[in-house]
Amino acid sequence: MRYKTNHTASAPSKVRRVKPAEVRLGELMSAAEQLFLAKGVDSTTINEIVELAQVAKGTFYHYFASKNELLAAMGERxxxxxxxxxxxxxxxxxxxxxxxxxxxxxxxxxxxxxxxxxxxxxxxxxxxxxxxxxxxxxxxxxxxxxxxxxxxxxxxxxxxxxxxxxxxxxxxxxxxxxxxxxxxxxxxxxxxxxxxxxxxxxxxxxxx
Structure with a gap:
């Protein structure tokens, strides 16, 4: 006699992929570059940068204390x-x-x-x-x-x-x-x- 089990296949859990730091940095700098070229540095806000880069504002401040620090990193790049x-x-x-x-x-x-x-x-x-x-x-x-x-x-x-x-x-x-x-x-x-x-x-x- 065969017995039915009550085990059901569970759906695979979604694993949240975290982008490497260098990728996030690159995205932030690329977004800033696009905006700075189009609008100028003074007219570009940090909110606009993170929105275009599709990252949280806290992510920006994790890497940079200000736009000046961002500019320094962009200069190195x-x-x-x-x-x-x-x-x-x-x-x-x-x-x-x-x-x-x-x-x-x-x-x-x-x-x-x-x-x-x-x-x-x-x-x-x-x-x-x-x-x-x-x-x-x-x-x-x-x-x-x-x-x-x-x-x-x-x-x-x-x-x-x-x-x-x-x-x-x-x-x-x-x-x-x-x-x-x-x-x-x-x-x-x-x-x-x-x-x-x-x-x-x-x-x-x-x-x-």
Missing amino acids: YTAQFLQRLEEKIETCQADDWLGRLCVWIQESIKAYADTYRLHDIVYTNHHHHNRSNREKNAILAQLQLILENGTRVGVWQIAEPRITSLLIYAGVHGVTDDIIASPETDREHFIRVVLADCLRMVGVSER
Whole structure:
């Protein structure tokens, strides 16, 4: 004789998936970026940011004490993305092609800055630019300096002070790119070729 059991299959309980902290941070910063670009920092409220990011307001304050702290984090993310964009282009060159890597660094620096200057201006406030030891600038300089040091090591050029030359190229590239941002009708490709030629003369080589 078979006996019926009273056991019934229970429905699987719903497990609430908690997003990793880096995902929530990314969502908050992406929402803020969208709103800051559309409305400006001062006109954007924290309520609007959390609503667009679809997180609780308490989540915002778990990570940031204020919009200023959020902006600082966005600045770090901007620099990381900028560096990654340059690195990906640099890595298309042969490992020992230091002239090619320098050319790519200069060309892509102009393009990346011109493409993202509005976000750059939002996350890099005036006081940031006057911080002479800011780590974001130093991270970009270190990338360029490594190229110059290795090029000197293998004899592509002779640079006595790679750090100083890096500062000159960095400041020059950044400064001249403001010119094409202010004059969008400028022929960008021609502009990049001229800047590249001038930077290469600075290190004593001709454009390839």
